[in-house]
Amino acid sequence: MNGHGHGHVVSETPDVGLPDWTAGVHRAGNAFDEMIARLAPEVDAIVAQYEDSRSALLPLAHLYQEHEGYVSPNGIAAIAHRLGLTPAVVESTVSFYTLFYRKPVGKYMLQVCRNLSCLLGGAEEIMAYFRERLEIGHLETTDDGLFSYEEVECLAACDRAPCMQVNLEFFYDLTKHDVDDMLAAMRGGTFPVKPLVQTKRPSRSWHVVQEAGKKSAGGVGVVDPNNAGGLGDRSGIIMLDRLLTEPGFAQRTRERAAHEPNLQIAAEPENE
């Protein structure tokens, strides 16, 4: 299975007869390989916590994101390889969760609550002020790669509205003055919250799926043979938006499906 000559270290893999997904996407000796090797014991410990190794999917995505700054295609392939899944299954799962960033993000992820209690507590003003000061909008990253900004749903701190998180640390009872201080401290390197790891320069936005209308259940996608889940499990479906927006993806998927009898394309996008 590991016969691709790359010599990268991947911890013990269940033998389910799948190819080594990691072989095609990362190169031996690079920083990613080193990360995988370094984290292997931790990965093994995480997997060992569960009766079924697939349960480790979210924890591993958290772990790799912590070390790479986002869940990269390499990370997805490595998780797939370790858990005996296909990258499609891992990507489809990871894409369901808003805290997994599938593209590089800024060093400070600013997540301001936009839900009801914060709204009643003046969140509109705070959100407008962030947009004005950062000159970016919802789900965008500043050109210097320092800030990513997102308006999020209820953070369960409604008694201290308006509230937000910076790299998942809470900040409460926000005022415009706090926003100024916060941004100045982040720019000046004196902010108390550790910046996120950044291994790649972020693009303008990190979100692949921005509209609920692009969610997968519309019927376009690839049904994966690893989808052995319970009733209602659609985890094998690749996101519709990727089929529609990524150049050549649908074509490559069709080609892949021609060689892999277990894969079937549930429906074709109308145009590419």
Place this chain on the structure above:
Amino acid sequence: MPDFVTKVLTQGIGEKNLCDIAVYMDTGGYEQLRRAFKELSPKEVSDLTSGANLRGRGGAGFPTGRKWSFLPNNGRPRYLVCNCDEAEPGTFKDHMLLEQTPHQIIEGILISAYAIGSHHAFIYIRGEFKRGYEIFRDALAQAREKGFVGKSVLGTGYDLELTIHRGAGAYICGEETGLINSLEGRRGEPRLKPPFPAVKGLYGEPTVVNNVETLAYVPHILKNGAEWFATVGPERSPGYKIVSISGHVKRPGNYEVPLGTTIRQLIWDCAGGLRDGRTFLGVQPGGGSSACLFEEHLDTPYDFDSIAKAGSMLGSGAMVVFDDTADFVKAAYALIRFFAHESCGQCTPCREGGQWIEKTLARLLDGRGVETDIEVLVSAAHQLTGLNLCALGDSIEPFLASVVKRFESQFRAYLPKTGVPEKVLV
């Protein structure tokens, strides 16, 4: 603070460092764990819980003892999952318990796992609660050191593992089958029921999913007896409850009270009432999914059945209060946008309907509404209910419908003056 505010789960919070196991044990912590494992049979523990008539504190209010009793005796492994994926708009009680008193949660989980005969329990912690996760992880390490978790708990020969699983940002994972899918490493999409988790849950095995607050009450019921809990508040909906109060009140916060306390007492006596010079317009009594209640409901007892009778629900116990500065169109928009955003996309009514209503409200707020929008909002919302796998789709209608009915003039005020959108005029 009024004397009906009680300190059961909230005992010591803000006064002591309950994250330290020594401090927690000084307050009598883990004594019930010892008693349960050494002196009581699993059946005795679950009988106490049933006898206390403890109803689920996560939202549905299902009797906990009955939920446990649904587990089949088929010799298969059983799992207990503690649901700490608190994300219902307005709710912040589990967040507080997790960060302030993690050992109480651990003790509740361990005792309950023993009661249902589970050897592997999980806690699913909302991804955003990073600090809470770290606090809980450290507390669990302390408990493990004391021999409360792991192989042969307290030397009794009963093995019990507790695994922490972090979510990653998805409201729907608070739904128990969505949570199970997420715990299995899948998209957090709810499953078709039946089979219910008690029969076929995590890894296809019998599983119980209980809320943090529910499980945290279990040690106290053991300590004080079923009667102590069952005789507080209304007969069919007894015991204590932490109510999260936010919005337009002077002292927002978590207040632990006997169920049956009135809404008026909660808003005025606990949360200090409205800001000066303001008048009361409404209260959402049970999180973002619940219908708004109004002035005529202020003396309604705050318990599962009375709130349901008043046309709303107690839900997770989150009250959001509105004074006369509230814009109910914006409030409805914030909640509908939330549900549309958090829809997992499996069921068409929820996926399409939520967005559709969101867009209609956005258009109205943008001054581009049309006369029929208001009628359509209500009828469209009504057509989503009861047609979905889980309760998320059914949660879109209640608040919207209740405030459109009551404050229709606020919605109408957003209509363009001519009643015809500008685009049509050009």
